[in-house]
Amino acid sequence: MFSKPDTAPAAPQPARAPNPNAGKSVLASDLRITGEITSTGSVEVFGDIEGNLTARSLMIGGEGAVKGTVSSETVEVKGKLDGRVSTQSFTLRATAQVEADVTYTSLVIESGAQIEGRFNRPKG
Known part of the structure; x- marks a missing residue:
């Protein structure tokens, strides 16, 4: 009728x-x-974001702005980006305004994009 509750610790979640x-x-x-x-x-960002953003892919629209640290497999910028970026594929469209330190594997910069910062491609 009564039983002792199981006091074993819960298994860690994978x-x-x-x-x-x-x-x-x-x-x-x-x-x-x-x-x-x-x-x-x-x-997809069309508003203003301040802080850290982590996603599989990120697209910053023409009227969008991100200020902070971004970590994503792919990043496409049409608006403003200010901060640090770690990505596999980084694409700056003609309307992009970027001030960032970027670590990338693949880079595309369209004519007209405004960029300032450091770009680092790891050897490997």
Whole structure:
């Protein structure tokens, strides 16, 4: 009728693998976020973000702005980016305005993009 509760510690949860079916998050132009954003999918920024942003892919729209640290497999910038970036593929469109220290594997810069900072491609 009565039983002693199990006092064994809970097994640690396995790390979550990235979800290949994760959706797209769109941060609208009237949105301003200060803090940390994390997604296993893609993020499109049309508003103002200040803080850390981690996602599988990131696109900063023409009216979008990100200030902070970005970590993403692919980054495409049409708007403003200020901070640090770690990515595999970094694409700056003609309307991009970037002040950042960037670590990348692949880099595309369209004519007209404004850039200032350090670009580092790891050897390997």
